[in-house]
Amino acid sequence: MAEFGTLLKFGHYEHILQLQDEGLLYLNNLPYFWEIEDEELRGDPFDGVAEVARGHKVVLPIPNGKELTLEGSWTIRMHPFEPEKINIFCMYALRPFSGTFPVDERNFRFGDYAIVITNRPEFMNRIASSLKAQGVKGEARLVEYVNDDHIGKMGPFRKLKRFIYQSEWRLVCYGGSGEARKIRLGSIRDISTIIRSDKVNKEIKIES
Numbered sequence: 001m002a003e004f005g006t007l008l009k010f011g012h013y014e015h016i017l018q019l020q021d022e023g024l025l026y027l028n029n030l031p032y033f034w035e036i037e038d039e040e041l042r043g044d045p046f047d048g049v050a051e052v053a054r055g056h057k058v059v060l061p062i063p064n065g066k067e068l069t070l071e072g073s074w075t076i077r078m079h080p081f082e083p084e085k086i087n088i089f090c091m092y093a094l095r096p097f098s099g100t101f102p103v104d105e106r107n108f109r110f111g112d113y114a115i116v117i118t119n120r121p122e123f124m125n126r127i128a129s130s131l132k133a134q135g136v137k138g139e140a141r142l143v144e145y146v147n148d149d150h151i152g153k154m155g156p157f158r159k160l161k162r163f164i165y166q167s168e169w170r171l172v173c174y175g176g177s178g179e180a181r182k183i184r185l186g187s188i189r190d191i192s193t194i195i196r197s198d199k200v201n202k203e204i205k206i207e208s
Contacts, residue, residue, distance in 0.1 A: 005095035007117045007169055008103070010110035010197055019115055020192050023126065023185025027087035027173055030080075030156070032180070041109055044163065048088070048156040050080040054149065080155075086174055087181040088156060091117075093142055093169040094204070102201040104165035112197055116204065119191035126185045127171060136183070138173040 009019060018024050036043030046052065053076040060068045080086065092114075094101050117123045124140070131138050143157055145164040156172045173181055195203055 005093060005098075005100075006120050007091040007123065008094055008114050008200070009091045010107055010114045012111045013113045016111065016113045016115050016194055020189055020194060021187055023130075023188045025089045025127070025171065025183040025185065027089045027171070027176075027181040027183065029176060029178070029180060030083040030086045030088070033088070040162070044159065046077060046154065046160055048080065048083065048086060049077040049154050051078040051153055052076070052151055053078070054151050084178040085176040086156060086172065087176045088173075089171040089183075090166075091169050093167050095167070096206045100167040101204070101206060104167075105201075106165050108197040108200075110197075114195055114197050114200055116193050116195065116200075117188075117191060118193060122191050123188065126188070127183075130183055130185050131173070134183070136173050137175055138171060140169070140171040143168040143170055 009016065011019075015026075030048040033043060033047040034045050054074065056073055057069060057071055058074060062068050092100075092103065092107055094103065127140065130136075141157060143159050145161045146154075146158055148160045148162055150158075150160065157170060159166075159168070173183075
């Protein structure tokens with residue numbers, strides 16, 4: 001994220017405090033997001049799929065040599081290889097000159113508290129150092145939002161536009177164990193602050 005801005009993480013107080021005290025990044029794997037049912041807050045069956053195909057007619061060959069035509073809309077989500085070994089950590093990218101501030105209040109549903117990173121470059125450096133020390137293959141960047149009727153390539157850094165209010169920055173790690181992955185950076189108290197979610201838009205000041 002080269003432009004001016006910072007990162008926020010919304011969550012329950014105990015999780016946010018653990019993130020600050022231990023630098024604990026908790027990365028769920030892709031199937032976790034496919035299976036969650038929470039009115040599309042975290043759950044998203046399209047999250048991280050490799051490709052999406054859509055259409056309005058299917059022609060199937062049948063044993064007698066003829067074809068069976070099925071009318072109606074259909075969608076196929078093609079999963080990446082070993083999706084359970086792909087782990088994701090998400091934060092809100094506050095980019096005031098890109099329209100992501102004030103923060104959309106729907107994000108407050110993630111939890112009553114938020115951690116605000118006050119030194120984003122140092123936070124990124126600590127993540128990179130930790131991944132290198134552990135030999136973890138990962139990449140981090142902003143999510144691109146595509147039309148809800150998108151056809152074609154997706155991947156972990158593309159999401160449908162109905163989620164654009166979440167303004168995600170993501171850390172994606174590969175080659176996991178098949179379970180959630182935990183990465184500890186050590187305390188980040190020196191580069192962060194914790195506030196209530198409903199105070200975010202009141203207490204964060206953007207000066208031109």
